[in-house]
Amino acid sequence: MNALAATNRNFRHAARILGLDSKIEKSLLIPFREIKVECTIPKDDGTLVSYIGFRVQHDNSRGPMKGGIRYHPEVDPDEVNALAQLMTWKSAVVDIPYGGAKGGIGCSPGDLSKSELERLTRVFTQKIHDLIGTHTDVPAPDMGTNAQTMAWILDEYSKFHGHSPAVVTGKPLDLGGSLGRDAATGRGVVFATEALLKEHGKSIPEMRFVIQGFGNVGSWAATLIHERGGKVTAVSDITGAVKNPNGLDIPALIKHKENNGTLKDFEGGDAMDPAELLVHDCDVLIPCALGGVLNKDNAADVKAKYIIEAANHPTDPEADEILSKKGVTILPDIYANAGGVTVSYFEWVQNIQGFMWDEEKVNNELQKYMTHAFGRIKGMCQSHDCSLRMGAFTLGVSRVARATTLRGWEA
Numbered sequence: 001m002n003a004l005a006a007t008n009r010n011f012r013h014a015a016r017i018l019g020l021d022s023k024i025e026k027s028l029l030i031p032f033r034e035i036k037v038e039c040t041i042p043k044d045d046g047t048l049v050s051y052i053g054f055r056v057q058h059d060n061s062r063g064p065m066k067g068g069i070r071y072h073p074e075v076d077p078d079e080v081n082a083l084a085q086l087m088t089w090k091s092a093v094v095d096i097p098y099g100g101a102k103g104g105i106g107c108s109p110g111d112l113s114k115s116e117l118e119r120l121t122r123v124f125t126q127k128i129h130d131l132i133g134t135h136t137d138v139p140a141p142d143m144g145t146n147a148q149t150m151a152w153i154l155d156e157y158s159k160f161h162g163h164s165p166a167v168v169t170g171k172p173l174d175l176g177g178s179l180g181r182d183a184a185t186g187r188g189v190v191f192a193t194e195a196l197l198k199e200h201g202k203s204i205p206e207m208r209f210v211i212q213g214f215g216n217v218g219s220w221a222a223t224l225i226h227e228r229g230g231k232v233t234a235v236s237d238i239t240g241a242v243k244n245p246n247g248l249d250i251p252a253l254i255k256h257k258e259n260n261g262t263l264k265d266f267e268g269g270d271a272m273d274p275a276e277l278l279v280h281d282c283d284v285l286i287p288c289a290l291g292g293v294l295n296k297d298n299a300a301d302v303k304a305k306y307i308i309e310a311a312n313h314p315t316d317p318e319a320d321e322i323l324s325k326k327g328v329t330i331l332p333d334i335y336a337n338a339g340g341v342t343v344s345y346f347e348w349v350q351n352i353q354g355f356m357w358d359e360e361k362v363n364n365e366l367q368k369y370m371t372h373a374f375g376r377i378k379g380m381c382q383s384h385d386c387s388l389r390m391g392a393f394t395l396g397v398s399r400v401a402r403a404t405t406l407r408g409w410e411a
């Protein structure tokens, strides 16, 4: 099932549980605006090449639209649409004053030089600059993009609108980024995991973790789990996978990846088949890469008792059903990975106030938001006798529906 069909299905299920009026249901499903632009740039050898960029702005009833920009060869309009919708529910789940958006460019960032990436980002910004803004739509990093990408967007946008640090989050610190944003999604994943395990009378040091994806989210989640005494027994990325039943030395693995650009040939573990990683024996599985990786072909073989969805939509609905029948507890993406957008909100607040927070304040506030949201999701699960996914969806959708009704937009 494609990402949009899966997301719409989860939304409709939540709308049914909430008994949502059909007019509101329709209004919440249809995106506010879908943007598609051609970005033509000269490559370093002088040849011209065109890429297609997307920005989908899903909903702005609770505040400016917010969400990352992804550079990946598989970026397509349906997936961007689904990811934008997920951002709307995610912002509402953690109760930050934002709506949802997402963007992407279909490209392989690893095959482009730094100057080609810069040209592409600047042309994309030129095409969308009048549709984004501090109080309309605020981009951030996602797969294949990073603080440098945000710096180029900020610079290009500011040529049209004057210096505007709050137009993007996830910026470098020197341009108004927030302390703690780089680690925020991984840290939020760990706070969410702690909240869930505590509920089950367990804790991180007793657990064996397997992590798919070792970029921003995966490497921070692994680092913080390792620091708390959890055993990360297998990790994969696009270059391969490595395992060690006694626990990988995560700081050493990060150093190895920095030095060699790959997980391959790491001396502190054995190479393994990346396809086997998701069904590897463990207590907690954390997908931190692509969507749809847990599906009907592998769900029955998953050994983990807990799945923490650090990636967006890693579990398709068929897998969801198989896994819940097996008794696997799934902490859904719109809560589990909300630490990133939560600290993006703190960054935006700091930019608007012109006052920088220290890292301790950022991390403490993040923990408060994540812990509070977990309690509210559990409350919805109890009221509606539903899964954690539906608890999170009903929480997010009900908040957005209330804002929509209060504004009188549902008619």
Ligand SMILES: NC(=O)C1=CN([C@@H]2O[C@H](COP(=O)(O)OP(=O)(O)OC[C@H]3O[C@@H](n4cnc5c(N)ncnc54)[C@H](O)[C@@H]3O)[C@@H](O)[C@H]2O)C=CC1
Binding pocket: 141, 142, 143, 144, 145, 185, 212, 213, 214, 215, 216, 217, 218, 236, 237, 238, 239, 274, 288, 289, 290, 291, 310, 311, 312, 337, 338, 340, 341
């Ligand atoms: N960066 C952020 O703040 C947030 C990211 N997310 C989600 O987390 C996920 C990861 O994002 P980032 O870490 O930012 O991206 P990233 O680009 O920093 O890292 C992605 C990682 O996934 C790996 N990967 C790609 N294809 C793979 C495959 N087939 N098998 C195994 N590994 C593979 C890459 O090698 C890389 O290690 C995405 O789903 C993203 O939407 C969610 C919330 C916020």
Ligand SMILES: O=C(O)CCC(=O)C(=O)O
Binding pocket: 066, 067, 068, 069, 090, 138, 139, 140, 141, 142, 169, 170, 312, 337, 338, 340, 341, 342, 344
């Ligand atoms: O930090 C943000 O604004 C958005 C992060 C994001 O794209 C996501 O949560 O999926």
